[in-house]
Amino acid sequence: MTARYVLTGEGFYFVGRFLSVGGVHHGGSVSVRAFILVSATSVSVLFIMAAGSVFRAGLFNHRVAIVTGGATGIGKAITAELLQLGCHVVIASRKSERLEAAADELSQLISSSSSASITALRCNIRQEDEVRNLVASTLRLHGRIDYLVNNGGGQFSSPAANMSVKGWNAVIDTNLTGTFLCCREVYSAWMKDHGGAIVNIIADMWRGFPGMAHTGAARAAVENLTKSLAIEWASSGVRINSVAPGTIFSKTAMENYKELGPVIFQMAVPCIPAKRLGFPEEISPAVCFLLSPAASFISGATLKVDAGQSLYDSVWDIPDHTAWPEPPEGENVGALRDMVKKLKPKL
Numbered sequence: 001m002t003a004r005y006v007l008t009g010e011g012f013y014f015v016g017r018f019l020s021v022g023g024v025h026h027g028g029s030v031s032v033r034a035f036i037l038v039s040a041t042s043v044s045v046l047f048i049m050a051a052g053s054v055f056r057a058g059l060f061n062h063r064v065a066i067v068t069g070g071a072t073g074i075g076k077a078i079t080a081e082l083l084q085l086g087c088h089v090v091i092a093s094r095k096s097e098r099l100e101a102a103a104d105e106l107s108q109l110i111s112s113s114s115s116a117s118i119t120a121l122r123c124n125i126r127q128e129d130e131v132r133n134l135v136a137s138t139l140r141l142h143g144r145i146d147y148l149v150n151n152g153g154g155q156f157s158s159p160a161a162n163m164s165v166k167g168w169n170a171v172i173d174t175n176l177t178g179t180f181l182c183c184r185e186v187y188s189a190w191m192k193d194h195g196g197a198i199v200n201i202i203a204d205m206w207r208g209f210p211g212m213a214h215t216g217a218a219r220a221a222v223e224n225l226t227k228s229l230a231i232e233w234a235s236s237g238v239r240i241n242s243v244a245p246g247t248i249f250s251k252t253a254m255e256n257y258k259e260l261g262p263v264i265f266q267m268a269v270p271c272i273p274a275k276r277l278g279f280p281e282e283i284s285p286a287v288c289f290l291l292s293p294a295a296s297f298i299s300g301a302t303l304k305v306d307a308g309q310s311l312y313d314s315v316w317d318i319p320d321h322t323a324w325p326e327p328p329e330g331e332n333v334g335a336l337r338d339m340v341k342k343l344k345p346k347l
């Protein structure tokens with residue numbers, strides 16, 4: 001038996017509760033349609049987003065978030081979704097023009113009935129004093145910090161052997177030390193006494209990150225940092241998790257690699273089980289979920305949002321070579337030689 005129900009209005013709220021994702025309904029400027037497929041053995045629910053967030057509008061009303069790198073790419077999508085959920089968002093990065101342009105553009109998403117707001121603050125997360133100022137300014141402005149999204153970061157592509165120590169340090173300082181500084185400062189200044197939720201954006205570095213070894217090392221370290229802080233800060237009511245995106249296309253991400261950008265993104269596609277690139281709007285719901293009350297029992301975890309890429313293929317090609325030592329002699333090597341001889345075509 002298969003039946004299909006199309007629900008509207010309050011029905012969404014019921015579906016949201018049923019799915020335990022903190023409530024999903026049709027409200028505000030967010031327009032969602034849901035289809036439930038029921039069969040004898042299973043019930044599956046498919047949400048089709050027409051626009052905005054799948055989460056309940058107002059879920060983050062009066063909450064305050066800092067999103068580093070919130071003016072571009074993935075950070076911008078996270079900021080947009082948080083704003084639509086009613087959050088006050090402070091976006092922070094190094095380039096004032098980008099910050100101001102994004103704040104102007106994203107403020108258009110805020111409906112007149114919403115309490116949400118967006119503020120752009122310049123901050124280089126590698127600089128301890130600038131991170132301290134960012135947190136102090138946010139507290140002066142809003143009086144609280146409920147969420148921190150450590151999204152600001154990046155790297156350049158280079159074989160490890162060609163990396164200078166300056167280049168290595170630039171990437172480690174940004175992705176690892178910058179993340180640590182933001183976590184520590186937000187915790188000391190607010191979350192220690194009031195709790196909160198943190199999400200760290202890491203990367204698909206599960207099998208190393210050949211071609212970008214510095215960022216692989218930094219992101220693996222952040223994954224471990226996430227676990228340490230989940231334990232150290234649990235008694236303050238702080239939850240901290242990571243999101244590991246696959247290959248996510250945005251204009252700014254591509255431009256970072258200059259003329260190599262199109263090549264890098266194009267060559268990733270065959271290695272992605274979905275056979276297409278991901279998009280920032282496919283990362284932001286995972287971040288919002290981990291910040292939300294729907295994740296109230298989740299801490300120290302990493303959510304891969306990569307269409308299975310981390311289980312599949314690598315873009316790094318190892319050319320044929322004979323650089324390894326011969327295997328130890330013995331009956332198995334002999335058997336292999338016999339097998340290879342038999343496989344050779346007869347002349």
Ligand SMILES: CCCCCCCCC/C=C/C(=O)SCCNC(=O)CCNC(=O)[C@H](O)C(C)(C)COP(=O)(O)OP(=O)(O)OC[C@H]1O[C@@H](n2cnc3c(N)ncnc32)[C@H](O)[C@@H]1OP(=O)(O)O
Binds near residue numbers: 158166167253
């Ligand atoms: C292949 C696998 C596919 C793998 C498959 C494809 C996966 C793609 C996944 C994409 C993942 C993403 O994260 S996309 C997101 C991309 N966005 C970003 O990376 C944005 C932020 N990035 C940056 O700001 C920069 O890239 C970063 C290097 C981190 C910081 O730059 P800054 O200029 O601020 O750093 P500085 O302190 O001035 O130091 C710069 C030094 O870095 C080194 N350096 C910088 N760019 C360099 C370059 N292109 N080649 C060599 N070296 C470089 C030099 O030593 C520089 O020194 P000098 O020589 O003295 O100048």
Ligand SMILES: NC(=O)C1=CN([C@@H]2O[C@H](COP(=O)(O)OP(=O)(O)OC[C@H]3O[C@@H](n4cnc5c(N)ncnc54)[C@H](OP(=O)(O)O)[C@@H]3O)[C@@H](O)[C@H]2O)C=CC1
Binds near residue numbers: 093096204
């Ligand atoms: N796109 C992808 O495939 C993947 C991306 N990631 C990571 O996700 C995050 C977002 O990347 P994405 O949106 O794709 O690319 P973008 O290049 O658009 O975003 C990177 C952001 O980080 C900010 N940033 C970089 N360095 C600093 C710094 N020192 N201080 C403060 N802000 C900084 C940049 O702003 P500004 O330059 O103004 O400082 C920019 O807004 C990055 O950490 C990235 O490495 C992880 C896995 C895959």
